[in-house]
Amino acid sequence: MNPTLNPTNGLRVVEARDADEHAANLTNWEQCYDQTTCGSFHGLLEEIQLPGMQVFRESTSQGMRQSCCVWPDAMWFGMPFSADVTRINGRTASGHSVLARPGHREFELVTPADYTIFGMVVRHDTLHSAACALGFDMDWERLQAAEILQPSPAALKQCLHTLSALLQPEAAALDPNQARTLALEALLPLLDTSEVDAGVRESFSRRQRVVAAARDYLLAHHDQSVTVPDLCGQLHVSRRTLQYCFEDVLGMTPVQTLRILRLNGARRDLRRNPQASVRDVAVDWNFWHFSQFASDYRKLFGYSPSATRRADLH
Numbered sequence: 001m002n003p004t005l006n007p008t009n010g011l012r013v014v015e016a017r018d019a020d021e022h023a024a025n026l027t028n029w030e031q032c033y034d035q036t037t038c039g040s041f042h043g044l045l046e047e048i049q050l051p052g053m054q055v056f057r058e059s060t061s062q063g064m065r066q067s068c069c070v071w072p073d074a075m076w077f078g079m080p081f082s083a084d085v086t087r088i089n090g091r092t093a094s095g096h097s098v099l100a101r102p103g104h105r106e107f108e109l110v111t112p113a114d115y116t117i118f119g120m121v122v123r124h125d126t127l128h129s130a131a132c133a134l135g136f137d138m139d140w141e142r143l144q145a146a147e148i149l150q151p152s153p154a155a156l157k158q159c160l161h162t163l164s165a166l167l168q169p170e171a172a173a174l175d176p177n178q179a180r181t182l183a184l185e186a187l188l189p190l191l192d193t194s195e196v197d198a199g200v201r202e203s204f205s206r207r208q209r210v211v212a213a214a215r216d217y218l219l220a221h222h223d224q225s226v227t228v229p230d231l232c233g234q235l236h237v238s239r240r241t242l243q244y245c246f247e248d249v250l251g252m253t254p255v256q257t258l259r260i261l262r263l264n265g266a267r268r269d270l271r272r273n274p275q276a277s278v279r280d281v282a283v284d285w286n287f288w289h290f291s292q293f294a295s296d297y298r299k300l301f302g303y304s305p306s307a308t309r310r311a312d313l314h
Contacts, residue, residue: 010172016043019064026056030069030106037063037113046167050180052126057081057167059116066111072104074123075143077187079160081116088147096156098149098190107147118163120187130184135229135239137194151190154247158256162186170291185228189253194240201244210235210245214254218261223284228254262286263300266293270308278305 016022022043023031035041039062047056070076078099080086086093087110093099101107103121111117131138163186165171166179174182200206214231231254232239246254266285270278279290282305287293297305 010048011167011169012045012047012049014045014047016045017041019043019060019062022060023066026058027054028071032067034065035062036065036110039113048166048171048179050176050183052123053180053183054119054121055163055166055183056119057116057163058119060111061114063113064109064111064115066109067106068101068109069106070101070103070121073125074103074121075127076101076103077120077122077190078109079118079156079163080111081118081160082112082114084112084115086111086115086117091147093148096150096153098151098156100143100146100149102144118160120163120183122184122187126180126184130181131188131191134185134188135232136188136192137240138188138191139193142193143191149190152243152247152253154251154253154256155189155243158253159186159190161256165292165295168295170295173291174289185255189243189255192240192243194238196244197237197241200237200241204248207245207249210237210242211249214242214246215257215261218258219265222262222265223286225286226258259296260300263297266297266305267301267308270305281305 012027014025016025017040019033019035019041022041022045023033025043025045027047027049042061044059045056047054068076076099078086080093080095080097080099083095086095086097086099087108088099088101089108099109130136162182166174166183171179200210213235217231217234218226228239228242232242235242237245242254246252246257250257252260262285266281266287269276269281269284273281282288282290282293294305301308
C-alpha cells in the first residue's frame with residue numbers, strides 16, 4: 001500500500017467506542033488493537049493530511065496492545081504525551097522519548113490507559129528534501145534502525161506545541177505547504193545528528209554571546225520572516241550549534257524564542273499604541289495568520305490581543 005495523500009490540512013476528528021473500530025480510523029494504516037485494561041473504551045483521533053505527510057493526535061481511554069504498520073517509503077514518528085511508559089517492540093520508552101519506525105514493517109506498541117500520542121508519518125523524499133533545504137544533518141541509516149530516540153526536552157516541547165497548533169480547527173486556513181513546513185521545522189531538530197562547535201561547548205560566555213546576538217537580530221528585524229537558517233548565516237554558526245546555545249542558555253529552542261519574543265513585542269506595542277489595530281500590530285511582528293496569532297497570544301498571556309488595552313491590564 002503506497003497511498004496518495006490528499007494535500008489538504010482540513011482537520012478530521014473521529015470518535016470510537018470500540019478498539020477495533022478506532023484502529024481502523026487512522027488513514028492508510030494497517031492496525032489491530034487489543035484492549036488490555038477493564039472498562040468501556042473511548043478513542044479519539046484528530047488527523048490532518050499534508051503534502052507528503054500525515055499529522056495526528058490519538059487518545060485512548062484503556063490500555064492497548066497495538067499491532068501497527070505504516071505505508072512503504074515513509075517513516076513514522078510517535079511522541080507520547082503521557083508520563084507513563086510506552087513499550088515499542090518490547091522496549092520501554094519514557095514520556096520524553098520519540099518513537100520511530102520505517103514503513104511497511106510491522107511493529108508493536110503497548111500503551112497504558114488514558115493515553116495520548118502525537119504522530120507524524122512522512123514520506124522519505126519529503127523528509128530528505130526538507131533536511132537538505134533547512135540545513136539539518138541526518139544519519140539516515142541510524143534513523144531507519146532506531147526505535148527510540150532521545151531528543152532535547154526543549155526541541156520536543158516545541159514540536160508538540162507546533163503539532164497541537166496544526167491540529168486546531170483554525171489552522172485549516174493555513175496553506176497546506178506552509179503547514180507542512182511548520183511541521184517539518186518542528187520535527188527535524190529531534191532527528192538532527194550534526195556536531196556542536198567544540199569552542200561553543202567549552203565556553204558558556206560564547207554561548208551567551210551567540211544567544212544575545214541572535215536576539216538582537218530578531219528584534220531588529222521583527223517585521224521580517226527571520227528563519228533559523230537566516231540566523232545561522234548571520235552568526236556564522238551551524239544549526240546544531242545555534243540550537244545547543246539556546247537550549248543551554250534559555251532552555252528553549254530558537255523557534256520557541258522567536259515566537260515568544262514576537263508575541264511579547266506585539267503585546268508591548270498594543271499597550272503603547274492604543275490607536276493601532278490589532279491586525280496591524282500583528283503584521284508588524286510578522287504574524288500573518290491572524291487567528292493563529294490570537295490563539296498563541298491568548299495561550300501565552302491568558303487574554304486576547306484586543307483585551308490587552310483594557311484598563312485593568314495596565
